[in-house]
Amino acid sequence: MEIIRNPQDMQDQALKWRAAGQRIVLVPTMGFFHQGHLSLMEYGRKVGDCLVVSLFVNPTQFGPQEDLAQYPRDFDRDCELAQQIGVDVLFVPEAESMYPPGYQTYVTVEEVTQGLCGACRPTHFRGVTTVVLKLFNLVQPQIAVFGEKDYQQLITIQRLVVDLNLPLAVVGRPIVREADGLAMSSRNLYLNPTERQTALCLYRAGQAAQKLVAGGEVARERIMAVVQQLLNHSPETIIDYMALVDPSTLAEIDTVRGAARLALAVRIGQTRLIDNFLLEESRS
Ligand code: PAF
DSSP: OOEEHHHHHHHHHHHHHHHTTOOOOOOOOOOOOOHHHHHHHHHHHOOSEEEEEEEEOOOOSSSSTTTTOOOOHHHHHHHHHHHTTTTTTTEEHHHHHHTTTOOOOOOOOOOGGSHHHHHHHHTHHHHHHHHHHHHHHHHHOOOEEEEEHHHHHHHHHHHHHHHOOOSSSSEEEOOBTTTTHHHHHOGGGGGGGHHHTTTTTHHHHHHHHHHHHHHHHHHHHHHHHHHHHHTTTSTTEEEEEEEEEEETTOOOSSOOSSSSEEEEEETTTTTEEEEEEEEEOOOO
């Protein structure tokens, strides 16, 4: 596995691969790999000739009061895990080379970034779409792989690619969960043992909603009453949002017709956790 730090070297390598007719797959990450990241890489390894994983804790997607400085990092372990999967290039740029002095260009996807996490983190998606577009330009992938855990991010990137006619496919891959249902996230590390138990409210709420909809319940009010009760089970949980949305536009819906996404964000102590669930009406 090669480690490339310089953006220009990354683009030169990508253009060489392209000229040789290779299919490039990109898995963008902020490092501190867990099984969720590894599942994206394993998928990428299967569908591409050249697999690039970017590891960049992108400062422009963190708000001024957020955890940029504390964001967990373990470069040696990440290298080992990426190597085991057969990653060809680990692209690890410095913030100064991605945003050199004088940097002033940002890209914004408008509607789908307004609600959910966009409402609580007003500059977050502008940072995500900007860095992802830069990564696409540097790595030149035909396929980019994102986790469904950050569902609004996935929909936003899909919109970016369609709206700007970018020549690549964006693939969303399923959430990987711990044995007890907690969605894997680098931020789970911040939870103390009690908070870790409390965090299961997200999975419980999601499962209850899935069961209700599969059993024929379609009314937002009744589904969300159950979700709210389960999220509020422990007094340490603060709900940032709980929303029932159309899976492709992220617009709030009152009635489930076919399928919906339940999107959840809670704060437990100092940690903000998100999760989401596909709710499907049963066909029978
Ligand atoms: O999902 C992430 O880890 C980040 O938002 C991404 C896509 C790597 C952009 O910095």
